[in-house]
């Protein structure tokens with residue numbers, strides 16, 4: 478059986494990144510199509526990937542088995558509405574990566590098609606992403622596998638059982654890279670205050686973040702056990718963690734993620750039809 482024809486609508490950062498991931502995985506370029514309103518993006522995709530590009534979304538989706546919506550959330554409605562008549566008989570799988578766009582809204586705009594919502598994050602650009610996926614009504618097992626394959630080409634893909642939890646995915650992994658960048662920034666500043674040069678503090682911080690992350694991923698132990706393992710009684714790590722605990726760092730992270738989830742829900746309402 479031929480691999481599915483996949484049409485990408487929107488080839489900015491994420492669309493290009495997913496296309497690149499599929500090609501790296503050996504997906505045939507002949508089965509991929511890419512549409513973008515921006516001629517520069519189209520030229521870049523053609524030059525980098527050899528995938529057929531188009532300025533016309535209808536042309537890109539005419540033989541598609543899967544349509545990936547990779548435009549900005551505020552652009553989804555305008556992209557989806559003109560496609561609905563053309564897609565009604567072919568009934569492709571729709572994979573939307575637009576943050577905060579709910580399946581009910583998408584169905585109203587693009588029609589009653591099988592839809593998977595995915596929330597990737599920026600490390601996908603390095604093939605190291607983490608994405609949450611939610612399948613709407615009527616998505617077959619084969620279509621779930623196809624959607625997962627697209628996201629897995631750029632990292633980890635985790636299925637979520639309720640759409641409301643996609644806002645929690647946004648709070649944890651969607652916005653997550655920025656939390657770790659902030660922690661790296663604070664550690665670099667603190668190291669510099671302790672007398673290290675900025676470069677020394679940064680190099681040591683970044684490699685420590687990478688090492689800790691790899692240990693946590695590769696170890697059979699959970700992060701709490703790993704933390705206990707490296708915290709000797711009366712030692713330096715214990716002192717630092719005690720100060721973090723006194724300042725309720727765990728509680729701060731909990732409240733920060735609750736705030737991000739709340740904002741994701743507000744944005745979904747603002748982009749949707751329930752204003």
Ligand SMILES: NC(=O)c1ccc[n+]([C@@H]2O[C@H](COP(=O)([O-])OP(=O)(O)OC[C@H]3O[C@@H](n4cnc5c(N)ncnc54)[C@H](OP(=O)(O)O)[C@@H]3O)[C@@H](O)[C@H]2O)c1
Nearest residue numbers: 487489490491513514515547548549550574575576597599
């Ligand atoms: N970047 C991330 O880390 C990330 C993470 C998770 C989810 N996402 C989601 O991924 C989606 C894409 O994000 P991005 O960062 O890749 O955005 P982006 O770089 O702005 O790419 C979107 C592309 O779509 C084009 N476009 C706009 N209207 C169009 C239309 N009517 N038909 C065809 N193409 C059109 C845009 O052209 P113009 O520039 O001319 O408008 C742009 O080139 C967003 O919905 C975002 O929520 C992104």
